[in-house]
């Protein structure tokens with residue numbers, strides 16, 4: 001793994017200040033320290049420093065095989081081919097809106113090995129921004145460097161309000177196009193140009209591992225020089241106060257969303273952020289999926305309860 005080619009960094013102190021401010025706002029929140037024996041504090045420290053972190057071998061091998069089979073089934077049933085833009089990859093199969101393609105995919109955003117870390121980074125009222133597969137086929141060239149939140153017009157660096165969690169459904173190797181990462185670039189003040197040449201680190205990991213990165217981290221899909229496909233699912237989360245990349249309330253048929261586990265329904269936007277954002281006619285939209293115990297809206301909370309995210313059902 002090579003490091004170097006540092007991006008233009010702005011004062012890191014600024015970043016720290018913004019981050020501290022967010023923690024103060026979240027006062028009263030339970031600190032999540034462990035998920036499945038994973039030391040979340042240590043992982044979080046790596047994530048803050050580098051802008052990415054790998055959790056190795058945390059997904060059950062049976063689930064990895066099941067996801068792979070399902071990706072192949074959806075691709076076959078829908079006669080899917082390669083994408084037709086350079087950014088998406090002309091030797092790449094991408095399946096968007098995966099949650100609408102069957103219950104196997106419902107397990108991904110709420111998996112106990114990954115969700116606690118996402119909650120720690122974004123807070124417990126986070127959302128699923130998108131769930132899609134990215135299958136790099138042999139011959140796929142390197143993707144342009146980019147940051148996932150580069151279209152959001154907020155000065156950088158800033159606290160993470162988007163977080164990608166890529167599930168390796170096959171081994172990720174330098175040869176098969178493992179995601180290329182620019183360590184520390186989440187603290188940069190600018191964005192990469194698409195034709196920029198930079199030293200990168202390959203996010204190598206065995207199948208069944210996950211790679212998290214901060215939405216501001218500069219990264220790109222690699223060049224698949226192998227003879228095999230590189231399978232992954234990109235489970236992208238965002239904070240509860242910004243727009244999801246995929247419009248899940250319209251993209252997932254309501255009758256399907258009704259069958260989701262409750263936590264997945266909340267993550268897909270059938271919830272309110274801080275008891276305000278996302279309400280429908282002064283009520284928690286979880287009620288539209290037949291749930292009766294939605295959270296109290298901000299107007300029903302006392303001042304002290306204002307920052308309590310799940311203030312419980314109305315009395």
Ligand SMILES: O=C(O)CCC(=O)C(=O)O
Pocket residue numbers: 087088134143177178179180219220221222
């Ligand atoms: O395929 C990868 O490794 C990363 C893809 C990516 O960053 C994207 O499509 O936005």
